[in-house]
Amino acid sequence: MADEKADLTLSAQDLCRNYGDHAAVHKVNIQLKRGEVLGLLGPNGAGKTTTMRMLTGNLAPSTGSIEICGIDLLDKPQQAKAHLGFLPEIPPLYRELTVDEYLLLVARLHRVDRQAIPTVLNKVKQRCGLEDRGKHLIGTLSKGFQQRVGIAQAIIHNPDVIILDEPTVGLDPNQMREIRKLIRELGVSSSVILSTHILSEVESVCDRVQIMHKGKMVLDETMAGLQQQGTHLETVFTELTHSDE
Amino acid sequence: MIVTIIRKELSMLFASPLAWILLTLIQLVLTWVFLGRLDAFLEIQPQLLQIENPPGITEIIISPVFAMAAIVLLMVTPLLSMRLLAEERRNHTLTLLISAPVSMTDIVLGKFLGLMIFYSVVIGLIVTLCISLLLGGTLDFGLLMSNTLGLFLVAACFSALGLYVSSLTAQPVIAAIGALGVLLGLWMIDLAASEMDGWLHYFSLLKHFGHFNQGLIDTLSIAYFVLFMVTFLVLTIRRLDGERLHG
Numbered sequence: 001m002a003d004e005k006a007d008l009t010l011s012a013q014d015l016c017r018n019y020g021d022h023a024a025v026h027k028v029n030i031q032l033k034r035g036e037v038l039g040l041l042g043p044n045g046a047g048k049t050t051t052m053r054m055l056t057g058n059l060a061p062s063t064g065s066i067e068i069c070g071i072d073l074l075d076k077p078q079q080a081k082a083h084l085g086f087l088p089e090i091p092p093l094y095r096e097l098t099v100d101e102y103l104l105l106v107a108r109l110h111r112v113d114r115q116a117i118p119t120v121l122n123k124v125k126q127r128c129g130l131e132d133r134g135k136h137l138i139g140t141l142s143k144g145f146q147q148r149v150g151i152a153q154a155i156i157h158n159p160d161v162i163i164l165d166e167p168t169v170g171l172d173p174n175q176m177r178e179i180r181k182l183i184r185e186l187g188v189s190s191s192v193i194l195s196t197h198i199l200s201e202v203e204s205v206c207d208r209v210q211i212m213h214k215g216k217m218v219l220d221e222t223m224a225g226l227q228q229q230g231t232h233l234e235t236v237f238t239e240l241t242h243s244d245e
Numbered sequence: 246m247i248v249t250i251i252r253k254e255l256s257m258l259f260a261s262p263l264a265w266i267l268l269t270l271i272q273l274v275l276t277w278v279f280l281g282r283l284d285a286f287l288e289i290q291p292q293l294l295q296i297e298n299p300p301g302i303t304e305i306i307i308s309p310v311f312a313m314a315a316i317v318l319l320m321v322t323p324l325l326s327m328r329l330l331a332e333e334r335r336n337h338t339l340t341l342l343i344s345a346p347v348s349m350t351d352i353v354l355g356k357f358l359g360l361m362i363f364y365s366v367v368i369g370l371i372v373t374l375c376i377s378l379l380l381g382g383t384l385d386f387g388l389l390m391s392n393t394l395g396l397f398l399v400a401a402c403f404s405a406l407g408l409y410v411s412s413l414t415a416q417p418v419i420a421a422i423g424a425l426g427v428l429l430g431l432w433m434i435d436l437a438a439s440e441m442d443g444w445l446h447y448f449s450l451l452k453h454f455g456h457f458n459q460g461l462i463d464t465l466s467i468a469y470f471v472l473f474m475v476t477f478l479v480l481t482i483r484r485l486d487g488e489r490l491h492g
Contacts, residue, residue: 056344057344057489058340058343058344058489059489060489060490077346078346078348079346081344081346082346084344086344088337088340088344090337091337092336092337092338092340092341093336093338094257094336094338096261097260101256105249105253106341108249108252109246109249109341109342109346109347110345111246111346153341
């Protein structure tokens with residue numbers, strides 16, 4: 001039990017978020033172990049992005065608690081955020097900087113050790129396939145490369161928890177495959193939360209899947225569990241989220 | 246951490262042509278005023294010699310240059326401050342700063358100090374311009390000091406206000422117009438209050454700067470500037486925090 005607890009990298013209890021009277025997220029629980037890739041699914045407006053923004057400290061939950069590597073995100077935001085990497089739906093890129101300048105800035109913001117910065121930069125560029133783009137302005141890169149810079153930004157400080165909001169949107173099939181491979185690699189040493197609309201992506205990358213609908217968590221199941229039951233993710237998804245439209 | 250934000254702000258500012266164009270324009274306008282005043286001084290110099298205790302070149306040339314500089318900075322600040330938060334929000338880059346292990350206070354102070362370093366360059370150039378008068382005369386360094394201090398403080402107040410207005414919106418243009426509106430409003434108070442000669446004067450930033458401009462370092466004015474600056478910085482931090490809680 002103690003071991004299990006130590007292995008938890010992210011734990012969110014009873015998260016609620018209200019916008020006025022409207023409950024965007026209601027009593028959501030998420031637990032994540034080291035080395036796990038979690039797929040967060042749900043139709044548009046289900047509250048996935050709101051949940052992710054809460055998990056990364058961009059939005060305060062109305063009620064509930066969030067712990068990252070055992071540190072309370074609301075009490076000690078700075079220590080907790082040091083373990084987090086976040087790629088929002090729209091990558092937060094400064095278009096007027098070059099890739100190198102941008103990654104250097106991010107490394108500094110995340111307190112990467114000064115001496116280690118050059119090696120870290122090289123490593124992250126290599127991982128994201130940006131080796132020969134260092135001197136390019138971000139604004140001139142194609143959508144796929146911008147997305148990669150966004151991912152590089154989220155993993156540069158080797159965080160324990162990586163949260164990616166629709167990382168493969170707008171990529172071509174080859175790039176998608178590369179990014180998925182990268183996510184699998186990241187899932188070995190860290191925990192990854194991945195939101196997406198592409199069910200096959202979840203099937204190929206994730207260990208576990210949670211489905212949200214109208215702000216509530218309606219399914220929490222491992223991929224292996226789903227396979228054992230012999231059900232298809234798509235059938236489950238349609239059943240759970242289509243019921244009352 | 247503040248240092249990282251300051252460096253980022255400065256490198257982004259100087260990476261854009263805006264900073265260079267503004268530096269050039271400010272220098273052009275002020276040099277024009279400077280030369281105009283110098284010309285006037287040379288014309289009236291013979292008459293000045295006949296008065297007992299005549300005003301020196303510092304009062305005749307430098308004070309008007311600094312008075313003009315305050316007005317130029319009032320116009321320029323909205324252009325620089327609009328980028329600080331409104332543009333980050335529009336480009337969705339504010340998320341990067343908020344998700345990083347950096348406090349809101351660091352973000353706001355870093356942006357504010359970054360802008361103040363830019364203004365130090367502007368003010369440094371003005372001071373250099375004035376010091377060039379040493380080639381042909383002597384200067385009243387006390388008056389020059391009080392002008393420099395006053396201009397720095399008034400620029401800090403403009404920046405703090407601009408930063409706050411920038412935190413209210415995601416549209417840089419709205420932020421610029423809003424900040425310009427409020428700053429012009431604070432200037433207009435001067436005109437309104439000149440007739441009444443009353444308490445309204447205390448709210449006018451340029452009126453307080455006027456004291457420094459005449460060589461009077463007034464504690465009340467310093468206190469007002471510091472209070473004004475701190476108020477708007479705190480409001481900005483609260484606004485960003487509030488957005489996380491309610492937005």
